[in-house]
Amino acid sequence: MEKQTMILTRKIQLLIDSQDKEVIKAAKDQLYSWQRICFRAANMIMSHHFVQEQVKDFFYLTEEIQLKIADQKKEENGILKSSRQNTTYRLLSNHFKGQIPTNMLSYLNNTLISTFNKEKLAYWKGEKSLRNYKKNIPLPFGAEVISKLSHAPDGRNFCFRLFQIPFKTYLGKDRSDKKIMLNRVLNGTLKLRSSHIQLDQGKIYLLAAIETEKEQHHLDTSVIAEASLSIGHPVTVKIGSHEHTIGNKEEFLHRRLAIQAAIYRVKKAVTFNRGGHGKKRKKKSLEDYQHQERKYIDYKLHVYSRMLIDLCVKHEAATLILVNQELKEEIAKDDPFLLQNWSYYSLKEKIAYKADRAGIQLVVE
Numbered sequence: 001m002e003k004q005t006m007i008l009t010r011k012i013q014l015l016i017d018s019q020d021k022e023v024i025k026a027a028k029d030q031l032y033s034w035q036r037i038c039f040r041a042a043n044m045i046m047s048h049h050f051v052q053e054q055v056k057d058f059f060y061l062t063e064e065i066q067l068k069i070a071d072q073k074k075e076e077n078g079i080l081k082s083s084r085q086n087t088t089y090r091l092l093s094n095h096f097k098g099q100i101p102t103n104m105l106s107y108l109n110n111t112l113i114s115t116f117n118k119e120k121l122a123y124w125k126g127e128k129s130l131r132n133y134k135k136n137i138p139l140p141f142g143a144e145v146i147s148k149l150s151h152a153p154d155g156r157n158f159c160f161r162l163f164q165i166p167f168k169t170y171l172g173k174d175r176s177d178k179k180i181m182l183n184r185v186l187n188g189t190l191k192l193r194s195s196h197i198q199l200d201q202g203k204i205y206l207l208a209a210i211e212t213e214k215e216q217h218h219l220d221t222s223v224i225a226e227a228s229l230s231i232g233h234p235v236t237v238k239i240g241s242h243e244h245t246i247g248n249k250e251e252f253l254h255r256r257l258a259i260q261a262a263i264y265r266v267k268k269a270v271t272f273n274r275g276g277h278g279k280k281r282k283k284k285s286l287e288d289y290q291h292q293e294r295k296y297i298d299y300k301l302h303v304y305s306r307m308l309i310d311l312c313v314k315h316e317a318a319t320l321i322l323v324n325q326e327l328k329e330e331i332a333k334d335d336p337f338l339l340q341n342w343s344y345y346s347l348k349e350k351i352a353y354k355a356d357r358a359g360i361q362l363v364v365e
Helices: 021-057 084-096 102-125 178-187 249-272 284-314 325-333 336-341 344-358
Strands: 005-016 068-071 078-080 139-141 146-151 158-162 165-169 195-200 203-213 220-229 235-239 242-246 317-322 361-364
Touching: 005 021, 005 178, 005 195, 005 344, 021 084, 021 102, 021 139, 021 165, 021 195, 084 102, 102 139, 146 178, 165 203, 178 203, 220 284, 220 344, 235 284, 242 284, 249 284, 249 336, 284 317, 284 344, 317 344, 325 344, 344 361
Parallel strands: 068 078, 220 317, 317 361
Antiparallel strands: 005 165, 005 203, 139 195, 146 158, 158 165, 195 203, 220 235, 235 242
């Protein structure tokens, strides 16, 4: 039976819930220390599991070496002292025990092994390289380590403790469903699953993974929607005798090219900007325009994908087909203009997420 729940991730800014500057500094230093350890640990995990998978190719080892990657207690010719999953956890424990919560190491290990197992076939075929994790890696943790979740005194935000560090959410002028979902987590109608803490330019964010129910709609399995994604018209959808166009070239591409032209002009003028704090101040205007482009594109793709799924629900289409999408993506890879300006991958991701939530089956041709 198909699962009626799904995991939604919400990015929520956090503040250290203290007025003491020393407490705030100590908490941030602790988080950055854990991030450095997670960065090292993540690459160790992937490297060790890759070697374990490849050990059979080490033909230059002596015959005394048994080449069965399994627990020696369970398999006669096994060469491991424990299960494969436990090998890297014990490795991390030997290196970092006492420096980082074991809960964090355990969830990091489980997550990366799951990722490795999903992708390892692509490694052997040469279609994908082994993942290399960067220093800004999010910190994973289990929901069980969050305690004392409650409303903040202002009535708008929430307070909680994570590994005994006091946090408070900063929702600001949030117009999304973050507050509603946190309220439902607090009263027990929604469940918080294993989540992450992200550190970004001195700010702290909670990437909250929340298990929620899928939307319930009356859908007809005999009704099929066919959608075509292109740079001219972001989405063209046909459902039976009905055909709809979502977005247009002037709205999407021309606006994006205008922002890119502004970025080019600002980039040429960066050398002549007033300094004072090294390159950070000189490049501030450039970074603002680059952020504006990303924000504009992300917003537009959310709007287009939402309108597409709403049309499918309106016409009770149970299946959505992205027509000739794989061929278009192959063509786009050889065209620098399309590759830079047609955000097909991000749009496809947003459509897939919203279709799953609405109970619509997505097929990519």
